[in-house]
Amino acid sequence: MTSDSKSACQARCRFCRSVLRDTFVDLGMSPLCESYVAADQLNQMEPFYPLHVRVCRECFLVQLEAYVSAEHIFSDYAYFSSYADSWVEHARVYTERMIDRFRLGPQHHVVEIASNDGYLLQHFVARGIPCLGIEPAANVAAVAIEKGIPTAVKFLGEKTAGELVGEGRQADLMCGNNVLAQVPDLNDFVKGIKILLKPQGIVTLEFPHLMRTIEENQFDQIYHEHFSYFSFTTASRIFAAHGLTVFDVEELPTHGGSLRVYARHRDNASQPVAERVREMLAREDRAGFNGLECYATFGEQVKETKRKLLSFLIKAKAQGKTVVGYGAPGKGNTLLNYCGIREDFLDYTVDRNPHKQGKFLPGTHIPIYHPDKIKQTRPDYVLILPWNLKTEIAQQLTHVRNWGGRLVVPIPEATVCD
Secondary structure (H helix, E strand, O other): OOEOHHHHHOOEOOOOOOEOOEEEEEEEEEOOOOOOEOHHHOOOOOOOEEEEEEEOOOOOOEEEOOOOOHHHHHOOOOOOHHHOHHHHHHHHHHHHHHHHHHOOOOOOOEEEEOOOOOOOHHHHHHOOOOEEEEOOOHHHHHHHHHOOOOEEOOOOOHHHHHHHHHOOOOEEEEEEEOOHHHOOOHHHHHHHHHHHEEEEEEEEEEEEEHHHHHHOOOHHHOOOOOOEEEOHHHHHHHHHHOOEEEEEEEEEOHHHOEEEEEEEEOOOOOOOOOHHHHHHHHHHHHOOOOOHHHHOOHHHHHHHHHHHHHHHHHHHHHOOOOEEEEOOOHHHHHHHHHHOOOOOOOOOEEOOOOOOOOOEOOOOOOEEEOOHHHHHHOOOEEEEOOHHHHHHHHHHOHHHHHHOOEEEEOOOOOEEEO
16 A cells, blocks of 8 residues: 555545545556447447546545546446345345334335346335335336336435425435445435435345455456445444444355345344444454554565466466456456456356347457357356356356366465366
């Protein structure tokens, strides 16, 4: 981590507005990770933006500047949650747990922020519980609406929340999975949550845990669509600044290690603060998350991960082996662009999402095919780019062993799987 005097006049913390002087990691220049390239666009200019992440020395929010507006990124989006079977199951289990824990029924109202294609709210609908999705990507929201899930095509903030309250849409339960990182105006977003939440309401948010990101070298979770990266301590501080109290926290295996935080209005005494909250705050404090030293080694860890992946690929190619990818996720595009991996190392990649098939990865221009392509070409190695889904993907690729092919995960370091 280095002090960056140039940034002092350019960047301020999106939460506390302090000047950002300290680098967390610099991944160079990269295109927007969901800007897949059509064949007729291959010879056109492709914009690249810095992936220079800084940490605030006052509130310790790790963050990336908003080089492109959220409206530009999310109004038409290529990510559809329902193509990940394990993620849909995760949402189903969440639904059952929330219904049981908070005794939700037809008299309650559930609101999901960034509801995508209805992967989660469909389970509440099946249980007869009224719900509303808030999803800014019109193309994705249309899929949810076709499933019978009421969806407002909007970004959540103070203005949207006020409009929804005026329509009688306040929430008994609000949820948001992997949306907190994608919010450029954190204060406006949390204000919106507070307004939309009923006095006795509960909000749950899931996001990758910064502690695990650092421990596991998960630098590919960094891309322009993710504006911020959270420790539990900093997330709790942000909610508290807007009159919301985090009263419980759970550690989840999703996305390489996530947190699910539970919050309520500060004056709602019906949900006492759990011991897990105090334990997590103490754990992060012991690990140094309230000081700059904790963040200092990540940049070197990332360089070593890059070197190990390139060493594996260089050796495989020198031996005449064929290597292809599985998946075309945002994290994969950060990985490939930062490491300089193109068709010289990766012949192609595949993805179950038909919206990506037939296109090319941003920056690297690696072609994306249907997963059946792997059966046709019988590669020696398959590099799993969405490594957080490696168990699910390994089950889908059991046939690779028929010709002696092997699976590889790149994070925390290049590893050939048995």
